[in-house]
Amino acid sequence: MPAQPERADPLITMEGVDKWYGEFHALRGVNIEVRRGEKIVLCGPSGSGKSTLIRCINHLEAVQKGRIVVDGISLDDSARAVDAVRREVGMVFQSFNLFPHMTVLQNCTLAPMRVRGLNQAEAEATARKYLERVRIGEQAAKYPAQLSGGQQQRVAIARALCMEPKVMLFDEPTSALDPEMVKEVLDTMIGLARDGMTMVCVTHEMGFARQVADRVIFMADGEILEEAAPETFFKNPQHPRARTFLGEILAHH
Amino acid sequence: MGAPEFLFLLQGLKWTVLLSAIGFVGGGIVGLLVALARTSGQPLLERGTAAYIALFQGTPLLMQLFVVYYGLALVGLELESWQAVAIGFTANSSAFLGDIWRGSIEAVPKGQTEAAKALSLSYVSRMRDVILPQAIQISLPATVGFLVQLIKGTSLASIVGFTELARAGNIVSNQTFKPLLVYAVIGVMYFALCWPLSLLGSWLERRIAAPTR
Numbered sequence: 001m002p003a004q005p006e007r008a009d010p011l012i013t014m015e016g017v018d019k020w021y022g023e024f025h026a027l028r029g030v031n032i033e034v035r036r037g038e039k040i041v042l043c044g045p046s047g048s049g050k051s052t053l054i055r056c057i058n059h060l061e062a063v064q065k066g067r068i069v070v071d072g073i074s075l076d077d078s079a080r081a082v083d084a085v086r087r088e089v090g091m092v093f094q095s096f097n098l099f100p101h102m103t104v105l106q107n108c109t110l111a112p113m114r115v116r117g118l119n120q121a122e123a124e125a126t127a128r129k130y131l132e133r134v135r136i137g138e139q140a141a142k143y144p145a146q147l148s149g150g151q152q153q154r155v156a157i158a159r160a161l162c163m164e165p166k167v168m169l170f171d172e173p174t175s176a177l178d179p180e181m182v183k184e185v186l187d188t189m190i191g192l193a194r195d196g197m198t199m200v201c202v203t204h205e206m207g208f209a210r211q212v213a214d215r216v217i218f219m220a221d222g223e224i225l226e227e228a229a230p231e232t233f234f235k236n237p238q239h240p241r242a243r244t245f246l247g248e249i250l251a252h253h
Numbered sequence: 254m255g256a257p258e259f260l261f262l263l264q265g266l267k268w269t270v271l272l273s274a275i276g277f278v279g280g281g282i283v284g285l286l287v288a289l290a291r292t293s294g295q296p297l298l299e300r301g302t303a304a305y306i307a308l309f310q311g312t313p314l315l316m317q318l319f320v321v322y323y324g325l326a327l328v329g330l331e332l333e334s335w336q337a338v339a340i341g342f343t344a345n346s347s348a349f350l351g352d353i354w355r356g357s358i359e360a361v362p363k364g365q366t367e368a369a370k371a372l373s374l375s376y377v378s379r380m381r382d383v384i385l386p387q388a389i390q391i392s393l394p395a396t397v398g399f400l401v402q403l404i405k406g407t408s409l410a411s412i413v414g415f416t417e418l419a420r421a422g423n424i425v426s427n428q429t430f431k432p433l434l435v436y437a438v439i440g441v442m443y444f445a446l447c448w449p450l451s452l453l454g455s456w457l458e459r460r461i462a463a464p465t466r
C-alpha cells in the first residue's frame with residue numbers, strides 16, 4: 001500500500017449530524033473529524049448508534065441534518081457524490097457479506113473491474129496481492145461457504161482493500177466469529193493499521209483498541225459522550241455511562 | 254383414429270409447445286422488468302407494478318384472453334388469434350413470474366446489497382452480478398412449477414379459435430367419435446411435457462434445500 005500523502009485536511013468530517021429512523025432519533029448532533037492515517041475505535045452499548053454512524057459515512061444510511069465530507073467530497077444525496085465517496089471508503093461487516101455464488105477471487109475482482117475499470121488480469125493481480133496480504137492466497141479458487149468464519153472475514157477485508165480505499169470502516173468485524181478465529185482477523189487489522197491505513201472500527205475488543213487506536217470514541221443513545229486516547233479512556237473514563245459500559249465489558253472478558 | 258388424425262394432434266402439440274415458449278420467454282422478459290420495478294424502491298413504480306400483478310393474478314386468464322382478442326377488436330385493433338394469445342399469455346405470465354421473482358429478489362439477504370453498495374457497484378452491476386444470480390437460483394423451483402401451469406393453461410387459447418393440442422383433440426374426437434382414445438392420447442402428450450418438468454422442479458428444490466452449495 002502506498003503511504004498516504006501528507007495532507008492536513010481531515011479525511012472524514014461529520015458536523016452536526018442528526019439521523020432519524022422514522023420517529024426514532026438515532027444520531028444526535030454528531031461531530032467527528034478523522035485525520036488521514038488516524039485509527040479510531042468507536043464503542044458504546046448496544047443500540048447506541050455506532051453502526052448507524054459509520055453507515056452514514058458511506059451513505060448506506062442517509063442523514064436528515066448536518067454535513068458529512070469524505071476526502072473533500074461533500075455527501076449530499078446526489079448519486080455522483082455517493083459513488084465517489086464509496087470508491088474511497090472500504091467497509092467490513094459483522095456478517096462478512098461475501099457473494100456466495102462467486103469464488104474468493106471473483107469476490108475480489110468484481111468491483112475493481114466494474115468500478116475502477118481494471119481488466120481481468122490487472123484485477124486478478126491486485127486481488128492476489130491483497131489475498132496474500134491477509135494470508136489467504138491459497139484459497140482463491142474456493143467458494144465462501146468452503147471457508148471458516150475467520151477466513152471469510154479476511155477475504156472480506158481483502159475484497160475491500162482491492163478497491164484501494166483511503167479509509168476502512170469496520171462494523172464489529174469479530175463479533176460473529178468463534179473465539180479461536182478472532183485473533184487472525186484482529187491480527188490482519190493490526191497489520192493494516194501498521195501500514196498506515198485510516199480506520200474507523202466499531203469493536204468491543206479492548207486489547208485491539210489499546211494497541212491500535214489513536215482515539216476511542218464512546219457513544220450512548222446516539223450521542224458522542226467521550227473522546228480520548230485509549231490509555232486515558234480505559235484508565236480514567238470521565239462520563240458515568242462510559243464507566244458503567246467499561247465495567248460491563250471487563251466483567252465479560 | 255389413423256395417421257392423419259394423429260399428425261393433426263401432433264400439429265396441436267407443436268402449437269402448445271410454441272405457445273408455452275412464447276408465454277414463457279415474453280412473460281420472462283416483461284416479468285423481469287416487473288420484478289425489478291417492484292423492488293426498485295421507487296414508490297410510483299412499486300405501486301404501479303403491484304397493481305399490474307394484482308390485476309392479472311386476480312382475474313381469470315380466460316377473461317384476459319377475451320379482452321385482448323375481442324376487446325381490442327372493438328377499439329379497432331384487429332389481431333390474429335395467435336397474436337392475441339401471445340399478448341395475453343405474455344401479460345399473464347409476466348405478472349406471475351414478476352411476482353415469483355420479486356419474492357426471490359427480496360429473499361436475497363440485505364447484506365448482499367449493502368456489500369455491493371459499499372463497493373460502489375452501480376445498480377446495474379448490483380443486480381446483474383450480485384442479486385439476480387442468487388435470486389434466480391432461489392426462484393428456480395417456483396419458476397419451473399409455473400412453467401408447468403403455463404403449459405396446461407395454453408389449452409385456454411382454444412376459446413379464441415386457436416388450434417392447440419386441446420382444441421385439436423376436440424376436433425379429432427368429433428370426427429372419429431372416439432373421445433376416450435383421443436383424450437387418452439392427448440393426456441399422454443401433456444403428461445410427457447409436464448412430468449419431466451415437475452421432476453426437474455422437485456430436483457431443483459431438493460438441491461436448494463441442501464445445506465451446502
Ligand SMILES: Nc1ncnc2c1ncn2[C@@H]1O[C@H](COP(=O)(O)OP(=O)(O)OP(=O)(O)O)[C@@H](O)[C@H]1O
Nearest residue numbers: 021022024026044045046047048049050051052053
Ligand atoms: N433500519 C432501521 N430502522 C429503524 N430503527 C433502526 C434501524 N437501524 C437501527 N435502528 C435503531 O437505531 C438504534 C441504533 O442502532 P445501531 O444499529 O446503530 O446501534 P449499534 O450501536 O450499532 O448497536 P449494536 O451494538 O447492537 O450493533 C437502535 O435503537 C436500533 O433499533
Ligand SMILES: [Mg+2]
Nearest residue numbers: 050051052171
Ligand atoms: Mg451495530
